[in-house]
Amino acid sequence: MLLKLLFIFIMAVQLSAVERIIALSPAANEMIFALGEGDKVVGNTSYCNTPKEARSVTKVGGYFSPSLEKIVTLSPDLVIMQDNNPPLTQKLIQLGIKTIVIKIDTIDSIKKAFFTIAKPLHAEAKAAVITKKIDKSLMGLRGIVQHKKILIVIGSPTDLSKEIYVAGQNLYFDDIIQASGNVNALQSSRKGQPVLNLEKILKTNPDIVIVLAPLMKERHLTREMILSPWRDLPINAVKTHSVFIQEGDYAGIPSDRIVLFIDDFGKILRESKH
The missing domain is CATH 3.40.50.1980 (Nitrogenase molybdenum iron protein domain)
Known part of the structure; x- marks a missing residue:
């Protein structure tokens, strides 16, 4: 049921403009900034220190214990988080907050996450540049x-x-x-x-x-x-x-x-x- 709700909300995100984003992990935060959309980040965690612009963003708590109250107060258009907190994901969806959950365990999932985040932000071209750079770096290890x-x-x-x-x-x-x-x-x-x-x-x-x-x-x-x-x-x-x-x-x-x-x-x- 949760996966079905996630699909519905991801589709809804893709159909509407996104101006206020909350990133609930350092990786999600860095990905948003790397896509050139850091100015839309209105909230992140206390561990989100890169790039330096992320340090002045309103903190909503830690990586494992973000405050739902602080998240709601910031009125986000979109919350981006990792797959480490299903209960919070469900609460956000139930509150009508558009939420994207990314999995970043492997190189393939990291690259996929860039495109998942990029789509509602219309930043697919930038995601392609980033993922190609990752592939090129890996190729440089051969031999x-x-x-x-x-x-x-x-x-x-x-x-x-x-x-x-x-x-x-x-x-x-x-x-x-x-x-x-x-x-x-x-x-x-x-x-x-x-x-x-x-x-x-x-x-x-x-x-x-x-x-x-x-x-x-x-x-x-x-x-x-x-x-x-x-x-x-x-x-x-x-x-x-x-x-x-x-x-x-x-x-x-x-x-x-x-x-x-x-x-x-x-x-x-x-x-x-x-």
Whole structure:
């Protein structure tokens, strides 16, 4: 029933002018701005900090806990959100607020989301430019190194005896690894967030480790603090000095800035050859 209601509201959005948009995730917010429609954003979350113009937009709460009251007060023509809060989606629709829900787990779904958002904004041409740029960036990864097992670690752990969060095969990280001609060191069909322990890290024996550390400075961590726990591990990545840190926050925000992470990924692959 909810899917049917969503279809009806998306069709209604496409038939009417959109002037007041609320973005309920950093990715949705960045996509709107990337499409050249940022001046229509009247509300977003407290985590929507890019581009800088988004910081002065009225905040409606956090990513997981936006205020329905604040949303309604802003009288939006359109709310754009991710598929992480079905109860809120249903409430918005019941209130007659036009709502678009995007899924951005994979590269294909990210590109599709751009066109889904672009359609009611009549910005399809811009969406095409952005998605082609993503494809071009992915093509640029081919042939740098191949057939390597790559492990992407999330959260910059400084103690590997505790839980280690990694990128599984259900996210865009895996698409990027595959596009480069390499494989995800973690071969698992698990849909949830994969969590490994030290024993499993040793078993996967990755050739390249990439630690995502967007909050490194906020947590007062140094590169040495992040890299030192890996140095004594008997894995290929350590033997070939192929444990790397990626600091950009854009790694975890799948928008047009995904090309920045793809470029970082390419640089890491090139560095791993030396």
